[in-house]
Amino acid sequence: MNEKWGKLIEFIKNREENKDHIFWMARQAKPYRGTIALMLLFEILSLMLSLLSTFVSKTVVDRATSARLDAKYVAIMAGASLLSIAFSTVFRIFNDYVNENFSFGLRCKMFSGIQSSVWQKLIRFHSGDIVTRLTSDIYGISSGILTIVPNTIVTAMQLTIAFFILFHYDHELAVFALVIGPLGGLISLTLMPKYKVYQTRLKESESAYRAFMQESLSNITVVKTFRLEEENNRRMEEFRQDRLKTTLSAAKLGTVIHSLMRLFYSFGYILAFCWGAYRISTGKITYGTLTLFISLVSQVQGSLSRLSKVLPQFYSMVICSKRIREVTDLENEQFSGREGVPKQIGIRMDHVNFAYNVKPVLNDVTLEIKPGERVGIVGASGAGKTTLIRLLLALITPQSGTLTYVTEDGLQPVEPDSRRFISYVPQGNTLLAGTIEQNLRNGNANATEEELWTVLKASGAYDFVRNLPDGLDTELAEHATGISEGQAQRLSIARALLKKLPLLILDEATSALDEQTEAKVLDGISKYTDRTCMFITHRRSMLRYCDKVLELSEDGYVTMRTLDHSNEE
Numbered sequence: 217m218n219e220k221w222g223k224l225i226e227f228i229k230n231r232e233e234n235k236d237h238i239f240w241m242a243r244q245a246k247p248y249r250g251t252i253a254l255m256l257l258f259e260i261l262s263l264m265l266s267l268l269s270t271f272v273s274k275t276v277v278d279r280a281t282s283a284r285l286d287a288k289y290v291a292i293m294a295g296a297s298l299l300s301i302a303f304s305t306v307f308r309i310f311n312d313y314v315n316e317n318f319s320f321g322l323r324c325k326m327f328s329g330i331q332s333s334v335w336q337k338l339i340r341f342h343s344g345d346i347v348t349r350l351t352s353d354i355y356g357i358s359s360g361i362l363t364i365v366p367n368t369i370v371t372a373m374q375l376t377i378a379f380f381i382l383f384h385y386d387h388e389l390a391v392f393a394l395v396i397g398p399l400g401g402l403i404s405l406t407l408m409p410k411y412k413v414y415q416t417r418l419k420e421s422e423s424a425y426r427a428f429m430q431e432s433l434s435n436i437t438v439v440k441t442f443r444l445e446e447e448n449n450r451r452m453e454e455f456r457q458d459r460l461k462t463t464l465s466a467a468k469l470g471t472v473i474h475s476l477m478r479l480f481y482s483f484g485y486i487l488a489f490c491w492g493a494y495r496i497s498t499g500k501i502t503y504g505t506l507t508l509f510i511s512l513v514s515q516v517q518g519s520l521s522r523l524s525k526v527l528p529q530f531y532s533m534v535i536c537s538k539r540i541r542e543v544t545d546l547e548n549e550q551f552s553g554r555e556g557v558p559k560q561i562g563i564r565m566d567h568v569n570f571a572y573n574v575k576p577v578l579n580d581v582t583l584e585i586k587p588g589e590r591v592g593i594v595g596a597s598g599a600g601k602t603t604l605i606r607l608l609l610a611l612i613t614p615q616s617g618t619l620t621y622v623t624e625d626g627l628q629p630v631e632p633d634s635r636r637f638i639s640y641v642p643q644g645n646t647l648l649a650g651t652i653e654q655n656l657r658n659g660n661a662n663a664t665e666e667e668l669w670t671v672l673k674a675s676g677a678y679d680f681v682r683n684l685p686d687g688l689d690t691e692l693a694e695h696a697t698g699i700s701e702g703q704a705q706r707l708s709i710a711r712a713l714l715k716k717l718p719l720l721i722l723d724e725a726t727s728a729l730d731e732q733t734e735a736k737v738l739d740g741i742s743k744y745t746d747r748t749c750m751f752i753t754h755r756r757s758m759l760r761y762c763d764k765v766l767e768l769s770e771d772g773y774v775t776m777r778t779l780d781h782s783n784e785e
């Protein structure tokens with residue numbers, strides 16, 4: 217019991233955090249407040265009409281008991297009921313529409329924000345986890361707001377009106393009903409902390425199993441060749457059992473909360489009924505008033521029952537909000553807004569130090585690359601070659617030291633905006649699903665077909681694309697399945713060349729090629745362009761295409777030498 221109270225106290229202490237999430241969600245809903253208000257209007261109209269119908273029913277019964285059935289009142293009653301149904305139908309349609317508009321609007325906004333988060337912070341999350349937060353959690357918030365807001369407002373109105381009508385006819389009964397309601401709510405509040413724990417667990421496991429499925433499907437070759445199918449099936453079954461257990465516990469608790477509240481209301485209903493019967497027997501009220509009582513009480517019951525779902529839903533929304541903000545509150549990249557692409561780019565690094573964690577990856581790196589120079593980067597695997605490139609792309613920032621680009625218009629700091637003048641071929645397979653032409657056009661959407669073939673020639677991909685039955689229209693599957701890795705690398709290079717930017721960076725972009733093809737590609741690139749080039753390679757023989765070599769040692773030190781090719785034949 218003590219533990220339970222402890223949890224409740226902690227829960228109440230969390231109200232600052234809850235408040236923060238409520239404000240955040242309210243801010244997200246703000247652009248949609250017009251449509252939400254309109255939707256609410258239909259729900260309120262529906263409520264008013266159903267109250268009117270209830271009210272008229274009293275007159276109908278009263279007149280009937282004195283043997284006067286009045287068709288006019290019956291017609292009003294029926295008309296009001298019908299209209300009430302019509303408005304509530306419009307409300308439902310509107311609700312679906314507003315929900316999609318709101319959730320997708322929020323999704324677009326959050327997705328856009330996540331894309332501009334700092335790279336190093338973002339990569340800590342699994343993409344499957346982020347996608348779950350952007351789909352399921354965002355939907356949880358929008359549908360929650362669109363249930364809670366109308367439910368609370370409409371129920372509050374209904375309760376107030378019903379209370380005054382009841383009060384008008386019978387003071388004691390109205391006050392009695394007023395006391396019963398909050399009592400039920402109070403009891404369910406003590407059960408809430410546990411409910412919140414279950415909801416959090418369910419959300420986390422949703423992220424986990426989605427990430428797992430995405431990972432497995434995206435690496436289906438590994439799954440098949442390592443015979444991981446059975447193991448994967450077992451993992452999925454584990455997820456299933458775990459979710460079933462939590463869902464069952466949450467459902468049980470939810471039902472207990474709900475039933476407790478129902479119990480109170482039923483008790484109230486019976487009391488109201490007996491009280492009414494007693495008042496009739498003493499001749500204080502008419503049969504019509506009793507009818508009014510009973511249908512008011514049952515209406516109030518209906519709305520209180522909807523209200524009892526508000527609290528669980530509210531906490532589930534707070535959890536969604538928390539999860540979404542974990543990824544959208546990541547630090548954003550700072551853009552300076554600098555524009556224009558210089559013709560010439562040189563690079564200066566001055567005493568640069570960088571570590572991902574504690575172990576230094578780059579130690580006191582000082583170097584200079586002049587515009588138009590070709591620089592080969594060599595070093596053992598894990599020495600820090602890719603890290604050096606990430607610094608130049610401003611994906612990461614050094615702990616100390618400065619990085620500068622030297623342009624014909626003066627010096628510019630290395631910053632996220634610098635990416636506008638860098639053509640980069642990342643390590644690994646980076647082609648997208650689509651045709652070869654579509655992939656190339658990601659480099660330059662307006663390139664002519666002649667330009668496409670020119671870059672394909674320069675990157676050594678011309679012959680193989682020519683020989684494909686569908687040529688440029690060849691469809692590539694996810695991860696460029698369907699062509700060889702070396703072919704994919706050459707297409708990635710072609711895509712980068714098409715961008716025609718003054719700094720070209722290749723990160724092991726020729727690693728899958730045989731020596732002869734690699735030489736051909738590097739030769740093609742040097743002939744195609746005179747821009748500044750940096751390329752990482754594992755073959756020292758390729759340094760013949762370079763003016764300088766940058767060598768990274770295991771302990772993070774960098775040495776740079778100018779190469780002299782004058783003695784070579």
Ligand SMILES: Nc1ncnc2c1ncn2[C@@H]1O[C@H](COP(=O)(O)OP(=O)(O)O)[C@@H](O)[C@H]1O
Nearest residue numbers: 572573577595596597598599600601602603604
């Ligand atoms: N995102 C990261 N977080 C932490 N450590 C990393 C990260 N990326 C690389 N490292 C570590 O930094 C070192 C250099 O990696 P990297 O620059 O990728 O080497 P390579 O020379 O093979 O390109 C390695 O020890 C690697 O384990």
Ligand SMILES: [Mg+2]
Nearest residue numbers: 601602603643
């Ligand atoms: Mg690397």
